[in-house]
Amino acid sequence: MMIAGVLIALSMAAICAMALYQSRLDAMAHATEASRNVALLAEHDIERNFELYALSLQNVVDGVNDPELMAASPRLRAMALFDRAATATYLGSILVLDAEGNTVIDAASEVPRKGNFSDREYFKVHQNDPNIGLYVGKPYASRLRGGSLSIPLSRRISRADGSFAGVVLIAVQLEYFRKLFASLSLGPHGSVALIGRDGSMIMRQPYDEKVIGRNIRDASTFKHFLSATEGSFSDTSVIDGVQRLYYFKNLPNLPLIIMVAEAHTDIYAVWRHRALLIATVMGALAAAFIGLSFAFGIQLRRRLRAESELAMLARTDGLTGLSNRRTLGEILDGEWRRARRTRSVFSLLFVDIDKFKVYNDTYGHQAGDDTLTAVAKCIGDNIRRPADSAARYGGEEFIVVLPDTSPEGAAHIAENIRAAISGLCIEHSGSEYGHITASIGAATWTPEQDADVSAVIHAADKALYDAKAQGRNKVVLSMSPLA
Incomplete structure (x- = not known):
């Protein structure tokens, strides 16, 4: 019975909400059309007069x-x-x-x-x-x-x-535009303006002499005006802070933009009154149906969200968003088994940020965390295949798992990662390069070898050590047997 009551209440609420939403859309559509009509009236008046002025100018030029x-x-x-x-x-x-x-x-x-x-x-x-x-x-x-x-x-x-x-x-x-705009009905908080395409305010209603001549080319609303010949959008006025529905049109024969804007408070005034009345009645009718189900739903959603977040936290590194060491172990075990079973090549990269402790001591742990995040993004951006994966191994160390990847392919990917990290140009005064760099060791298992995954990790780690020994900011491919 409780479930049936909840379903009935939700159905009633859904129907009510759909009707109110459609009514709100209708209010917005009506306001858009009304603003368009007002803009067309102003446009026709301005273009007609400016055409006469232009003809008068040409007449004088010809006469002179x-x-x-x-x-x-x-x-x-x-x-x-x-x-x-x-x-x-x-x-x-x-x-x-x-x-x-x-x-x-x-x-x-x-x-x-x-x-x-x-x-x-x-x-x-x-x-x-x-x-x-x-x-x-x-x-x-x-x-x-x-x-x-x-x-x-x-x-x-x-x-x-x-x-x-x-x-x-x-x-x-400008009194011409002021009189013209004052005759247009836009609601208590509406606005109409004529703006040059360079952003200069020619006239605005409500009138304020301080606004005339002001340049608004950096305002978000003006950027919309230049994005199309005409259109509508909602934004907050840079002049008075009122949220409005804007309709604009670039006049085809003049370097001018006509803008008509109705305030959201005016557009939705009638709708809000109707919505409040309907919602009050519906709330009274549905309270008995949805009270318990609503509370139960909240608790259930909180629990599911918490479980989802816990599951995600258990598998990813909270700072970099890459897989954590535990997940890395699962990935390595699965890919290693598949490589042994299918007799396919298997490559692994060991990435280490050069002199990271010195960086942390110099710039602070927050800067260090930001750098780890940036390096992780470089790594992620350079492994494109679905089967490839990357994990934070610990501290400033990362491991990249590359199934079905030859030594040459692994070296190519490693070089892309190294170059991307170096290309970040993050200042590091303690580095001989003057910025953050990384050394990378690469190792590959082939079907002819008899070893386990730890041997591949060890070989990549040794190659990483060689890269450090050779001056850092290098990629070294392990050439030693893995067994």
Whole structure:
């Protein structure tokens, strides 16, 4: 009866959980779609206006290059160059600058307002690159309009020979974006932003003047923005620390990114209320069914996990993750028997870190443990076959078991391990090499020999001793009989 009650309660809880989970996914999907629609609205408005601004810029560039038009009176020239663009809402200035950055034509006045803007980025980029085309710059404080925040749209003016003749500038007031974004509904903690592809923040809602112009290219959110043309993801804002669902789109014709983000707290507000109500009712109904089974399950899982961990600890070295000496004995016995039975070659490597005691005394045991772990990884990375295995023999010594491996093959693997350990370049002032190295002895049993596995270990150990005697950081292959 208890089992039946538990099964019924779990079934009810599972159905409830699935419904709530699907409801949560639906809330996220709805939020994604809503953010996408908001982004599309903002995108269409921005692209439409910027297209008009770009056409106005090109009209001015063409007019400036028309000698007949430039010879006309300032009034007629202004009408032809600017039409009524200068009166458009949120346009701060339309200026023509000469090659030195001085204002020569001003849409706001027949007598140009005096100013030199050769230090501005929008001037320098055209001065240095004739192929830049339409340039959308970073936010700046206008000198002609008392520090009003704007972003520049500019084009290069070139002479007939292609040389630099100046720049045409349209300053778009950031108030345009602020009004546009303020009209979009994003919830109490939502955010919408326009960001340059260089990471500069052009406008953000909620508005904070301190954020305008800030570069966020190192933020995790911005890296997502550059990873695809458009998409969505969840992350925490680097600006205000709020976790949000972000939808972003790189505008196809402008170096801008539109980002719409709804806060998770807003997305899941209704869902949380519903989930709390359902969970409360379900909890009251299921408490009698799952109380004892839940406690029993916890105890059972703890026991199984403890047994699994104990079994793993019994077979592996806790520091390096390689097999321990006890497991090594089992591996050696099994592989030795198989080699004797199938009359196949059997190789063994004895690896020892050179002057490890001196290293420990100099750098401390924590550094020693880190080095042992790194060396163990080098060994593991260089034995690729499933039958090959490695174990920590003790201290700084390791043994590698290589079934069906010839002396040449064993020497090759040993050399790879030695080079990998040396390649770690772990500083060791007590070594003649200046860094951690290892000496390796290799031995091979062949069917023609009559010996046991201890003889192979002894031969590999002797080869290791020879490697040490020859100056360390070497591989020596045992050439002596094993018997």
